Amino acid sequence: MRFQDAAPDARHVVYAGIQADPLVGRVAALLADASHGQRLMARAVMNGERTDPAVWRAIFPALFDPVEPVLSERSEALLEACRAVAERGEQARSQYRGAIVESLTALLLARRSSAVRRERRILFDGVRAEIHPYDVTVETPASAEAYDCKWGARGINADVLDQLDDARRHAAEEGEPLAVALVVFDARRSCLVRLARQTVRREGIGLVTIETLDRLARRRATPGNSPEPGSSAR
Numbered sequence: 763m764r765f766q767d768a769a770p771d772a773r774h775v776v777y778a779g780i781q782a783d784p785l786v787g788r789v790a791a792l793l794a795d796a797s798h799g800q801r802l803m804a805r806a807v808m809n810g811e812r813t814d815p816a817v818w819r820a821i822f823p824a825l826f827d828p829v830e831p832v833l834s835e836r837s838e839a840l841l842e843a844c845r846a847v848a849e850r851g852e853q854a855r856s857q858y859r860g861a862i863v864e865s866l867t868a869l870l871l872a873r874r875s876s877a878v879r880r881e882r883r884i885l886f887d888g889v890r891a892e893i894h895p896y897d898v899t900v901e902t903p904a905s906a907e908a909y910d911c912k913w914g915a916r917g918i919n920a921d922v923l924d925q926l927d928d929a930r931r932h933a934a935e936e937g938e939p940l941a942v943a944l945v946v947f948d949a950r951r952s953c954l955v956r957l958a959r960q961t962v963r964r965e966g967i968g969l970v971t972i973e974t975l976d977r978l979a980r981r982r983a984t985p986g987n988s989p990e991p992g993s994s995a996r
Contacts, residue, residue, distance in 0.1 A: 763906070763938040768881045768895035780854075781861045781880075785846055790865035792840045797833075799825055800840055801972055805947060807844035808862075810855055815841055859913040863947045864897045866975070867911050873979035877901045884908060884940075886932040892925055898945075906933075907941045909970075915952040918944065920962045930966050943968030945978070 768774055780786065789808075793801060803822045807813075818841055819826045825837040847858050864880065871878045881895045900907040908929055910922050926942040933940035946953050950971040957964065970978060 763933050763936050763940065764885050765879065765899060765901050765906075766883045766885055766891075768883055774881070777857065777861070780857050781865070783858070783861075785843065786858060786861045786865055789840075789843045789847060789862050790869055792836070792843055793862070793866050794869045796836070796840060797825075798973065800837055801947075801975070803837070804840055804844045805972065807841060808847045808855070808859055810848040810852070813845050813848050815845065856913070859947075860911070863911040863913055863945065866947075867898045867909055867945045867978060870975060870978040871898065871900055871907075871909075875900050875902060884929050884933075886936060889932050892928070894925070896925075896929070905939060905941075907943070909943055909945050911945045912947070914948045915946060915956040918946065918953065918956045918960070920960060923960060923962050923964050923967060926967050927963055941968065942966070943970055945970045945975070947972050947975075949973070 789804070793804060796804065799822065803818060803825060806821070807818055812818075822837070826834045828834060847855060847862070850858060868878050868880055877900055879899045879901055881897070882899045882901070883891050883895045884899070885891050896908040897911040898909040908926065910926055912918060912922070922944070926944070930940055930942045944953075944967065946969070948971060950969070950973055953969060953971055957969075
């Protein structure tokens with residue numbers, strides 16, 4: 763098993779520009795240290811249904827409590843950055859949200875490993891390489907990890923699950939440990955409902971949701987399991 767940079771095609775060039783936008787890094791950095799409530803607000807704001815900050819302050823009053831100035835200040839910064847994402851066109855907003863989830867995942871993983879990479883393919887002897895790269899990888903010898911990142915549960919489909927399962931199985935055939943997982947910036951229940959509709963095999967594929975993102979920074983995934991103990995895409 764070995765890792766390789768993704769081949770630069772038109773999609774890669776366009777998406778690389780979005781990933782390099784300072785707004786993506788700013789939102790991801792704010793989310794990395796955000797509370798669960800702040801992340802829920804960020805998801806709601808970036809869905810783009812409304813951008814009036816007064817509306818969001820009314821919906822999430824506890825995040826803007828003047829008695830908690832530090833919390834309120836961080837919430838204001840996150841709200842401003844997420845509104846900037848929401849105010850972009852629908853297609854651009856979708857791309858930005860995906861890039862933010864990938865960047866957030868990489869930031870959290872980097873808190874426990876210096877071997878975090880982005881947009882990498884995984885190659886196996888005698889096996890045709892996947893066209894699309896894995897969003898985030900941890901390329902530590904004898905304990906590698908591969909993550910596919912999604913903004914919402916609707917991004918979970920058979921192709922995504924097949925790619926993760928193929929990598930896990932091929933690694934096992936070569937005697938290499940490889941943990942694979944989905945990172946979805948959405949509620950766990952929504953993800954489980956979506957997964958229940960899938961008929962492809964998904965045993966051994968971990969699931970990290972908006973409730974458990976911080977465990978990416980604290981626990982190393984193990985083959986066949988999510989960084990969230992006892993959680994898998996079943």
